[in-house]
Every structure is written in structure tokens, then in C-alpha cells.
Amino acid sequence: MNLNFNPQHIVILTGAGISAESGIRTFRDANGLWEDHDIMEVASPQGFDRDPELVHRFYNLRRQQLLSDEVHPNQAHLSLAKLEEDFKGKLSIITQNVDNLHEQAGSKNVIHMHGELLRMKCVETGKSLLNKRDIHVETPCPCCLKTGNLRPDIVWFGEYPMHMAKIEEELSQCDLFISIGTSGVVYPAAMFVQLAKSNGAYCIEVNLEQTQVSDDFDMHMQGPATETVENLVKLILS
Ligand code: APR
Numbered sequence: 001m002n003l004n005f006n007p008q009h010i011v012i013l014t015g016a017g018i019s020a021e022s023g024i025r026t027f028r029d030a031n032g033l034w035e036d037h038d039i040m041e042v043a044s045p046q047g048f049d050r051d052p053e054l055v056h057r058f059y060n061l062r063r064q065q066l067l068s069d070e071v072h073p074n075q076a077h078l079s080l081a082k083l084e085e086d087f088k089g090k091l092s093i094i095t096q097n098v099d100n101l102h103e104q105a106g107s108k109n110v111i112h113m114h115g116e117l118l119r120m121k122c123v124e125t126g127k128s129l130l131n132k133r134d135i136h137v138e139t140p141c142p143c144c145l146k147t148g149n150l151r152p153d154i155v156w157f158g159e160y161p162m163h164m165a166k167i168e169e170e171l172s173q174c175d176l177f178i179s180i181g182t183s184g185v186v187y188p189a190a191m192f193v194q195l196a197k198s199n200g201a202y203c204i205e206v207n208l209e210q211t212q213v214s215d216d217f218d219m220h221m222q223g224p225a226t227e228t229v230e231n232l233v234k235l236i237l238s
Contacts, residue, residue, distance in 0.1 A: 003235060005202070007176035008089040010236070012080060013192055015096045017181020017207060018225045021074045022101055024065070028183050044157045052137050052148070059152040060134040063117045066099050067132060076180065076225035077105035079233040084108060086237055092170055096182060096189055098154055111170075113161040113189065119153035128153045161188060171195045178232070180206040181225050184213035193217060206232060 016026035026032045041047040042058040065071060073081075084091050084107055092109045093102055098117045102110045120131040122143045129142060141149040155161050171177070177196035184190045193203050193216045205217040206228045214220050221228045 003176075003202070005175070007202070007236065009170075009174045010083075010087065010089065010091045010176045010178065011170050011174040011196065011201075012091070012093045013096070013177070013179045013182060013189060014080075014093060014102070015180070015182025015189070017183075018076050018229070019074075019097055019099055019101055020181065021076070021224060021226045022099075023071050024097075024099055024101075026181075028185070039157060043154070045159065048151060048156070052151075055152070056135050056137065059117065059154065062098075063132070063134070066117055071099075071101075073101040073105035074226050076229035077101045077107070079230045081106035083233045083236060094167055094170070094189075094192070096186070111163050111167060113155070113163055113167060115152070115154040115162060117152070117154070120150050121153040122149050123151055124149050164188070167192075168195070171201075172199045174199075174201050176236075177201040177203045178206065179204070179213075179217070180229060182207075182211075184211040204232065 020026050027034045037058065041051070042055050048055045080093060080102065092111060093107055094111045094113055095102060096114045098112065098115055100116065100118055118130060118132055119128050120135055121128050122141045124144050124146070127143045135150050138147050139150055140147050171192055172195070174196055177193060179193060182189065190213055193213055197203050197216065203217045204219045204221065205211065205214055206221045206225060208224060209222065210220070221232060
């Protein structure tokens, strides 16, 4: 397997599959998070209006896990950080993941399109703030000082993803687009491959299995991210 050109601008889209081997559950695989939880109850504005404490509990548990000793960046995150360091052209990572494992691995140019577990938002001022603690309905907001105004800074179903103008610009300019560990069922991320491809980018998909968008890619690398991403990075840097 080889790349027949030297890329100058790489855009990498990551999903839950890249963090799976770090112990963070994906959403739609067997034993995925959406098997145990009703999406609309814990990941929609309507669910939050109905039962904010339930939603806080869901994200508090996920934040606690991320901050615990059990979760670390894996070889796939580390390989991407090395790629960013050694690659001579432009590189950015667009992640749907709300964990910070790319940053922990050393990646610098990371765009969180679905928000971040370690941030909270004031619903009154719209201000986003760093947060490592549990949030409850009665937690006072550090910016407006009121209770009941804090929510996880996460993009829920029905909400518009973050940084879309920047993402579309990157996708229109890249010559290599790589998608890692995402099922390709959630839009707009699922159509990034088409956007990149229509602008002439070579597109590679890395996944444990075929996805419903696999046919849109020029190359499919099948296997666990911890192995395939390292091989792909070697290929790009060689
Ligand atoms: N290596 C590579 N790929 C893997 C691995 C692994 N070790 N483990 C799982 N995968 C793949 C699965 O085959 C699947 O295609 O990762 C994908 C995970 O898919 P989803 O659970 O649907 O996660 P994702 O695509 O990131 O979901 C998108 O949906 O609910 C929302 O907001 C949430 O950001 C999330 C969005």
C-alpha cells in the first residue's frame, strides 16, 4: 500500500472509534452508550428542559471517567500527534469526540465540533468556561452567579455543530482527508468526505468495519485504530 502523492494539507476527522481502545465507549457499537441511554433524554435540549439533573448525571459520569486514572490516549492519538509534529505541511484534526485525548497526546490543532466534556456553558450569557467538576442544577454559574444556568458545553441533537465555517474552509482546501473511527451516520460530519472529495482531496477511511459511507472513500483501512493509524502515519511520513 502506498500514497502516490505528497500531501500538503491534511484534514483528519475522528469519531468515538479512536477513543474506544482508551476505554471510552462508542455510541452505536454493541455495548455502545446509546444502548443504555435514550438519546433524546440525555442529549437533546428538550431532554435537558425535562430533566436537567439526569443530563448532568450522564455527563458528570463521563467527565469523571475521562479524568480518572483508567483513561489515557492510545497509540492512535499518539501517532496523530507525531504526524502533526513531523509533517511539513498543514494539518488539522476535526473531532466529534468530547474527550480531550488528542490534546493529552500532544495534538495542537484540534477542532471540537461537538463540544468538550471539560467545558460548561452559561445558558444566559452563552459564555463557555473550563470545568473539571460535577455540575448540578444547584451549582452557581461562575459568570452570572445564578443557579440552574449551567449546561454541558456539548452539541446535542438538533443543535448546530461548532466551528462549521472554519471546518468547511479546511475541507475545501485539503488534498488528503482521513476519517478515523466514525460510523458516518451523524450529519454534517458524515458528508465531510463528499465535500473534501468534490474539492479534489484523496480520501482514506480507517475503521474496524465497513461503514455506510465507505464507498465514498478512495481507500479503506480496516482494523483497530491503535494499529491502523500508526501504519497510516508511517506511510504518510515515508
Ligand atoms: N478502531 C477503529 N474503529 C473503531 C474502533 C476501533 N478500535 N472501535 C469502534 N470503531 C468504529 C465503529 O466501527 C464505528 O464505525 O467507530 C465507529 C463508532 O461509531 P459511533 O459510535 O456512531 O460514533 P461516532 O461516529 O463518533 O458518532 C458520531 O454521534 O451520538 C453522536 O455526538 C455523538 O459525536 C457523536 C456522533
